[in-house]
Amino acid sequence: MRSVIYSMGVSLDGYIVGPDGGLDWTGPDEELFRFVTDETREVGVYLLGRRLYETMLYWETADQDPSLDESRQEWAALWKRLPKVVFSTTLSAVRGNARLASGSPAREIERLRAEPGEGDIAIGGATLAAEAAASGLIDEYRTRVYPLLVGGGTPFFPRRERRVDLDLVETRTFGSGVVHLRHRVKR
Secondary structure: OOOEEEEEEEEOOOEEEOOOOOOHHHOOOHHHHHHHHHHHOOEEEEEEEHHHHHHHOHHHHHHHOOOOOHHHHHHHHHHHHOOEEEEOOOOOOOOOOEEEOOOOHHHHHHHHHHOOOOOEEEEEOHHHHHHHHHOOOOOEEEEEEEOOOOOOOEEOOOOOOOOOOEEEEEEEEOOOOOEEEEEEEOO
């Protein structure tokens, strides 16, 4: 069965965006960028909410930018090919290799798990991940912890009253001070 992975950059105090909605602190250096690219190669389909979809739209045409270095060109090609499912109540259409979801995240994940397919099911965005987590559908949490405190914003983990036991299966510290933590949900 395909695993469901929630993976994002997070501040040390637990936020994916700061109080002003900014992400300027999450820009990866080359080492981290390569790591994220390699991690994304394992993904068969990416589920994302409207805000992340709109942020990532740049990569749908970035491969046409001659000023991009080789690793960014590689990422753009990888992202462009990757099937994406967008959850939104305000969008009427999406571009690229994406489709609008017609059901709940739980139903979509169950459908994707039942289909034959290669690669993990990745979730991007705290709101979408919170819905999947509430249904017990996340198999792994992968955090790239940035060495800073942003003081508020959108939390990586939903605030809920359900305990989830995890096994630490991988760690890696990058030269930039970012620490990758990979936890698998105990079942």
